[in-house]
Amino acid sequence: MKIGIIGGGAVGLLFSHYLSKKFDVTLLARRAEQVLDINSYGITLKRDDCYDHSFIKTEMLRESSLGFDALIIAVKEYDLEPVINALSNTDVKVPLLFLQNGIGHIERVKNLPHETILAGSVEHGALKENDHSVVHTGNGRTNIAFIRGESKGIEELLIQEIKYFPFSLQDDYEKMVLKKLFINVLINPLTSIARIKNGRLAENPHFLHLQRTLFDELQILFPHMKDHIRFQEVVDIARSTSSNRSSMLKDIEEKRNTEVETILGALLIKAEKENHFLPIMKTLYELVKGIEREGQGG
Ligand SMILES: NC(=O)C1=CN([C@@H]2O[C@H](COP(=O)(O)OP(=O)(O)OC[C@H]3O[C@@H](n4cnc5c(N)ncnc54)[C@H](OP(=O)(O)O)[C@@H]3O)[C@@H](O)[C@H]2O)C=CC1
Ligand SMILES: CC(C)(CO)C(=O)C(=O)O
Missing domain, CATH: 3.40.50.720 (NAD(P)-binding Rossmann-like Domain)
Incomplete structure (x- = not known):
């Protein structure tokens, strides 16, 4: 082949x-x-x-x-x-x-x-x-x-x-892709903004609280995923990849574009079409876009 x-x-x-x-x-x-x-x-x-x-x-x-x-x-x-x-x-x-x-x-x-x-x-x-x-x-x-x-x-x-x-x-490709998306939404932007390794998210109650809120916002967009992914699974992935720098953090550190558009941007477009207000997701999106831009000369 x-x-x-x-x-x-x-x-x-x-x-x-x-x-x-x-x-x-x-x-x-x-x-x-x-x-x-x-x-x-x-x-x-x-x-x-x-x-x-x-x-x-x-x-x-x-x-x-x-x-x-x-x-x-x-x-x-x-x-x-x-x-x-x-x-x-x-x-x-x-x-x-x-x-x-x-x-x-x-x-x-x-x-x-x-x-x-x-x-x-x-x-x-x-x-x-x-x-x-x-x-x-x-x-x-x-x-x-x-x-x-x-x-x-x-x-x-x-x-x-x-x-x-x-x-x-x-x-089911949709479920498969969405499961990975939940993980990336809860881990990548926060690690990029706070400049921390994945494992720190699970150890810090403030980050854990933001992750929980993001998880709830995701469920507003994808209510059918309730039976397919649990919050604890994402926390476990952050722990099992504790020494990783997320791909978004690496992109920020190396002053490259990030994949924030396909991870958060696409979700915010869906939220707007469906008249949902997702404040944490929107704030993280703007922060990552802003940091990305500063890194590339403003
Ligand atoms: N790295 C990881 O651990 C994981 C990555 N992924 C996903 O996999 C995908 C790839 O990630 P990753 O490998 O890390 O990304 P990289 O940035 O390391 O690599 C992307 C590569 O694509 C090449 N490329 C871009 N445009 C073209 C083109 N027109 N023709 C041929 N080659 C091209 C780039 O070339 P050049 O070198 O010239 O810039 C670069 O070598 C991403 O969507 C990521 O989300 C998923 C899970 C884990
Ligand atoms: C699972 C995780 C968060 C591992 O770092 C990842 O997929 C990424 O960094 O993009």
Whole structure:
């Protein structure tokens, strides 16, 4: 099975490395330096102070990137537009798997003509060290679910047994994506504003109180999620990833854009359409946007 992975960031390098153990993987990057770098050095993965190397093909993503049996999209949500344009010229029979956090992309990817489109929710922690090295900071699994289509064409991916890299097929993509969204809403903005590691949230009663209020606001938007996620589950995730700096905190520290639009922005649009007032969510959104802007020169 020939798999193309679009985006050579933390998640793209992690997926390229592990999937190359069983599949013919090509990383589709956007910078020629990264293509040269991986072609020269391969990928180095660090896990629990051990190093593992893999050699994969790398090329630039072009509108004519063809010949794959499946494509995995591992760019940030705000970088999806040119990728979606490139994908609209690929074979509609090729399954597409989107790994973005948040919900901003879901409706947009449904407009692609492809027969099989999947969403993925990545539970691994990954940290990019340079263009060819990644640290596997947290063991987890990748949950995947069909937005449309069927498993024909990706069965091999679903049944692969790569050590430290399990996949789990979920039956309801909406529930799967929303569960991850609840976690990101309760952890990412607060850790970015307070500049703390995930674990501090659960230890500080003031942050815990804000998380509880955010959880209640989320339930106003998604009342049906009441039976699918409990507040304590999110607290447990903050504890189990206690030494992590959330991806939003890392983006803020490195003065990059954050994924606040697809995590909080999309929710505030939904709230406005449905006439809900969600003051904590709105305040956190404005704070993250403000901090993001200050970091980028105001
Ligand atoms: N890191 C993590 O632990 C987790 C991440 N995720 C989700 O996975 C997604 C990816 O995250 P992450 O890997 O951390 O992000 P990164 O910012 O590390 O990587 C994104 C990569 O996409 C590349 N890219 C952007 N546009 C294009 C393009 N047009 N063509 C080809 N490549 C492109 C970037 O290239 P360049 O290097 O040139 O900028 C960059 O290498 C996010 O939505 C995130 O929410 C989910 C769970 C865990
Ligand atoms: C689960 C969590 C909060 C782990 O840090 C994450 O997904 C992120 O940082 O984006």
